[in-house]
Amino acid sequence: MANLDIKIREAELADLELILAFISEKSEFDGVPHLLEATADKLKQTLLFVESPLVRVLLAEVGDTAVGFAMFYASYSSLLAQPCLWLDDLFLQSHFRGMGVGTALLKSLARIAESTNCGRMEWTVNTGNVPGIAFYQKQGARILENIRLCRIDGDAINLLAGQ
Incomplete structure (x- = not known):
């Protein structure tokens, strides 16, 4: 592992285009650039x-x-009766993986x-993302195999809502 000068900081308004660029890179990495609807x-x-x-x-800065970002928000567990942290995205540029940057983000x-x-931190990972x-x-982290992600989006939300 390289000895890098890694700094983790909260994003600011001036970082908006950078965040959008990382989201775009992540959509490419995930193989779903056609689903990208995020705009500044x-x-x-x-x-x-x-x-x-x-x-x-x-x-995450080197x-x-x-060189990467983590997007997260508060969630809640009724079983724990505690707040939780949901990690929506964690992404590093490929040439900085394996150098401690992802670990620094998770530690933060x-x-x-x-x-x-928080009673727990949770996120999803693509089953094909072996690394x-x-x-x-x-x-x-424990990978929970007995839980499946359920998703309703777009027209299905409208249909379920009775539209």
């Missing part, structure tokens, strides 16, 4: 730049260059979870 305007309405942000973003998230009394799964397991 949409992000500005929902991210940390509004009075009650829906989501927060941490940026030297003075941003764990500190946030600890300081806000990602190995990385998360190395950090102490």
Whole structure:
């Protein structure tokens, strides 16, 4: 592992285009660039730049260059009767993987979870992302095979809502 000068910081309004670029890179990595609907305007309405942000973003920098991000928000567990931290996206540029940057991001998230009394941190990982799964397991994550992600979106939401 390289000895890098890694800095993790909360994103600011000036980082909006950078965040959008990372989201675009992640959609390419995930093989779903056709699903990308995020725009700078949409992000500005929902991210940390509004009075009650829906989501927060941490940026990972090596030297003075941003190389990855983590997007997360609060969730809740009725079983634990505690808040939880949901990690929506974690992405690093490929040439910075395996160098401790992802670990630094997860540690920062764990500190946030600890300081806000979260009972757990959760996220999804693509079943085909073997290196990602190995990385998360190395950090102490359990991969839950008995739980499936359920999703209703777009027209299906309208149909279910009775539209």
